[in-house]
Amino acid sequence: MTSPHPTPSKSRSRQEFSLGLRHGLPIALGYLPVSFAFGLLAVKGGLPAWVATLISLTNLTSAGQYAGTNLILAGASLLEITLTTLVINLRYLLMSLSLGQKLAPGLTLRERCLLAFGITDETFTVASLERTEITFPYMAGLIIGPYTGWGTGTLLGGIVCTLLPANLQNALGITLYAMFIALVLPPAKKSPAIRRVVGVAVGLTVALTWLPGLRLLSSGWRIMVATVIACLYGAHYFPRKEVQ
Template structure:
């Protein structure tokens, strides 16, 4: 009887892990559908701009970051430097490091290292949202279950977009390219409805981006200078400048307390939190 206790405890832990993984897969299905739509636009755009479809799929499989991939695609197709790609990805994806810190503080104490390392690859806005809003400790198996559904959805969407980009007529591809702008509008508009100060930030970032892109040419025309006399910034450098400017400006005019930041980042996943039927419970989990 004495020897049966550890075996029974191990069996219960394994059953709990399987249940958490299953629940993660269930909650990851809506995320996968959203990822498919966005990555479809990425794959289609990459192929339309001259990139090989397999290269686009590899980028999606190794990055899983919509804004970072679109920015990187522009830099690659614009013959940008490795330094520009490095800096742009660092600035754009820095928020994932902050999300990882939040997850680490709530992590199940006995979570094995290999699961923590696997989780780090799938820290995205949406997966972070459904993981951090669950009561008690962050369960690695729940996070991994969501990754197991969401990331294939992202890669499959890219592959489908790349294939369709080769098959569809140019006129239809041109019409579908508006999906990229729709994606960014879908990202920007919902937060602006709750915080109107974001509108000023978006307009400031757009103005700076336009000034960097068209300013030298307009200034040359206004001053009667020879075209090409003033230096132009590459698209990668412009992305870095605009991203740093927008982040610094908003952090200065509207600093956000850590608790509110975590709540805002996780809000989209709040409605997806299932009933706590696996022992991942409220007060007991927080008091351990």
């Protein structure tokens, strides 16, 4: 007969999972409006609500999804879409490598892959601030809330857009720009380095869009070129100083 009382290891796993859920709840709530906007814009562009939701459930990356979806709607090639999303999402590789140094020993390859899929800017930040080793139950709890919030927000945005009249759908184009302005302006006000990197990225994008010869590049290649050059500029002129 099995014992009616959970073993200490199971009890601890449940506690760690619950702690992860609590830490992930604010992230999940913050993801709802962003993913809602993505669902609105994806459906407005011509994608069914279920396709937009499937994109969110299989990607979990705001910037990568917006860029990739825009390229899909523009009829870009698979190579262009792949390289663009790869460049935008490379930071998650670095985050996963960094967080891997704090993982508790004994995690299987499958568990590590599942956790790597759920790494976002916010979940990485929360997990990296933990002072103890990061266990699989904790990370699973931390990821499941934001993942659910991201998918739910996309589905709701897609459904709402489907029900809206055409004139209101056309007015939703400003949503994406307003969202990114709201994300960029606060840190740019505090950091000269961010302002200069953003300025370089914007300047390159304008040049690649309007200058003769350069404007022959498609939108996906323009994003890649501007992203890579702006990142290299920031890494060269504003290297992160090591804390002594």
